[in-house]
Amino acid sequence: MVADEPVSALDVSVQAAGTELLMEIQCKEKTTLLFISHDLSIVRYLADRVLVMYLGHVVETGSTDQVFSPPYHPYTEALLSAVPIADTRVSKKHIVLEGDIPSAVNPPPGCPFQTRCRWKAQVPEGLCEREIPAPRQLAEGHQVKCHLDEAILRAMEPVIEIAAE
Numbered sequence: 001m002v003a004d005e006p007v008s009a010l011d012v013s014v015q016a017a018g019t020e021l022l023m024e025i026q027c028k029e030k031t032t033l034l035f036i037s038h039d040l041s042i043v044r045y046l047a048d049r050v051l052v053m054y055l056g057h058v059v060e061t062g063s064t065d066q067v068f069s070p071p072y073h074p075y076t077e078a079l080l081s082a083v084p085i086a087d088t089r090v091s092k093k094h095i096v097l098e099g100d101i102p103s104a105v106n107p108p109p110g111c112p113f114q115t116r117c118r119w120k121a122q123v124p125e126g127l128c129e130r131e132i133p134a135p136r137q138l139a140e141g142h143q144v145k146c147h148l149d150e151a152i153l154r155a156m157e158p159v160i161e162i163a164a165e
């Protein structure tokens, strides 16, 4: 079952009902649900595995816990900082993407995210502008496509933190 932005045009009050209905159908039919969305709060609620796409490229894949915790692909990091969270116990980094939004029909050379990436300067010799990164395994089932050194990726701080009660 493929659901492409199924609840994004709905009022918040009926989004939950729509999401519950999809999960009910999935469970009843014992099928896979491919849920396409920009709303990462809903993705976190219902997905077991997440693929993050930018300009037609899959830039990160992993279990939901892996994708929502560092190390992140730099685009995933920016997406997470845009998740609206009303809970006052939650603190969130504010990351503003700069640079041009590239055209999907005329993509930039190298990494598809290189015109907007705040980490690009940490990769030597302009590699991000020359080569599309190959998939790299960070853990079992967790891959990113990024040239950043593994030590830098692993030192990334969480975007979203929940204060202890």
Ligand code: SF4
Residues within 6 Å of the ligand: 073, 074, 075, 111, 112, 113, 114, 115, 117, 118, 119, 120, 123, 128, 133, 145, 146, 147, 148
């Ligand atoms: S490969 Fe370079 S430009 Fe692309 S996400 Fe990684 S650091 Fe940023």
